[in-house]
Amino acid sequence: MDVNKSGSAVQTQVKEQHNENEMGIRKGPWTVDEDTILVNYITTHGEGHWNTLARCAGLRRNGKSCRLRWLNYLRPDVRRGNITLQEQILILELHSRWGNRWSKIAQQLPGRTDNEIKNYWRTRVIKQAKQLKCDVNSKQFRDTLRYVWMPRLLERVQPTSQPSGVAGFLHQTGFQGYETEWAKPNHSYSDSSSVHFQAPSNSDHSDSSGSVHTIEKGSDPCPALNNHNHMLEQGTADQSLESFWTEEHMWFLQQLSDDLEIKSNSLL
DNA sequence: AACAGTTTCAACCGCTTTATC
DNA sequence: AGATAAAGCGGTTGAAACTGT
Numbered sequence: 029m030d031v032n033k034s035g036s037a038v039q040t041q042v043k044e045q046h047n048e049n050e051m052g053i054r055k056g057p058w059t060v061d062e063d064t065i066l067v068n069y070i071t072t073h074g075e076g077h078w079n080t081l082a083r084c085a086g087l088r089r090n091g092k093s094c095r096l097r098w099l100n101y102l103r104p105d106v107r108r109g110n111i112t113l114q115e116q117i118l119i120l121e122l123h124s125r126w127g128n129r130w131s132k133i134a135q136q137l138p139g140r141t142d143n144e145i146k147n148y149w150r151t152r153v154i155k156q157a158k159q160l161k162c163d164v165n166s167k168q169f170r171d172t173l174r175y176v177w178m179p180r181l182l183e184r185v186q187p188t189s190q191p192s193g194v195a196g197f198l199h200q201t202g203f204q205g206y207e208t209e210w211a212k213p214n215h216s217y218s219d220s221s222s223v224h225f226q227a228p229s230n231s232d233h234s235d236s237s238g239s240v241h242t243i244e245k246g247s248d249p250c251p252a253l254n255n256h257n258h259m260l261e262q263g264t265a266d267q268s269l270e271s272f273w274t275e276e277h278m279w280f281l282q283q284l285s286d287d288l289e290i291k292s293n294s295l296l
Numbered sequence: 297a298a299c300a301g302t303t304t305c306a307a308c309c310g311c312t313t314t315a316t317c
Numbered sequence: 318a319g320a321t322a323a324a325g326c327g328g329t330t331g332a333a334a335c336t337g338t
Binding site: 155 | 304305308309
């Protein structure tokens with residue numbers, strides 16, 4: 029959304045008047061002029077002390093609003109545009125580990141803001157959970173993401189990768205600091221004949237069953253997925269998370285996650 | 297073309313944590 | 318040690334953009 033690009037000057041003026049409170053503090057979308065003032069002021073004086081900054085810069089905004097505008101939009105190193113495939117994997121992985129710690133997750137994705145990641149999670153991932161008819165915080169959905177979806181995304185990113193390549197990928201994307209479950213010896217996500225997913229016993233959110241789930245590669249459990257894989261390899265499909273989730277995928281994932289649930293329960 | 301429904305994301309709100317006096 | 322202000326964080330909202338009919 030960019031209010032600066034739409035609406036007539038008159039409409040904008042009316043809205044601006046409406047968005048001022050009795051103290052003369054403005055709220056709502058920022059104008060181009062306000063952005064310019066804020067950028068120029070920070071370029072000269074640096075950031076911080078936001079209430080003082082707002083006052084000295086002559087902005088009729090509170091400090092919080094200035095800080096948010098700068099951090100989420102005006103900072104020169106803010107990365108705009110779609111979340112890449114690599115970033116999606118990283119977000120899924122980090123969220124499985126840290127939960128809704130958006131700021132912490134954002135620190136591992138250079139140029140991305142906590143707000144952006146939070147929005148991504150709410151608009152894309154939660155949407156998919158709803159389509160799977162499960163709660164986004166349920167074990168069922170977490171397992172589906174962790175043991176089905178993320179390995180497949182990784183295979184798309186690094187088609188020839190070995191297990192150790194996962195750690196390498198995470199390193200390449202700028203993420204350092206902990207040993208991913210996939211880099212551990214008990215996780216063989218890509219061998220010659222099948223794909224195994226072993227639920228780790230020491231993950232923050234996983235169960236302790238350590239149950240192993242195997243999908244025989246030759247059995248082609250979901251032709252739609254493989255077809256999509258082919259499209260990605262040919263560069264004919266949008267490389268986004270949601271583009272994977274067709275109705276057929278949903279059915280497949282639902283079956284698989286139901287199976288995971290049953291097996292996990294039987295081991296308790 | 298017009299309308300309704302849905303999605304996206306910038307911005308706000310309220311709470312917690314940290315810094316300063 | 319307590320009070321106050323500032324900064325940071327996650328949840329929520331609402332308007333614009335998009336999509337379908």
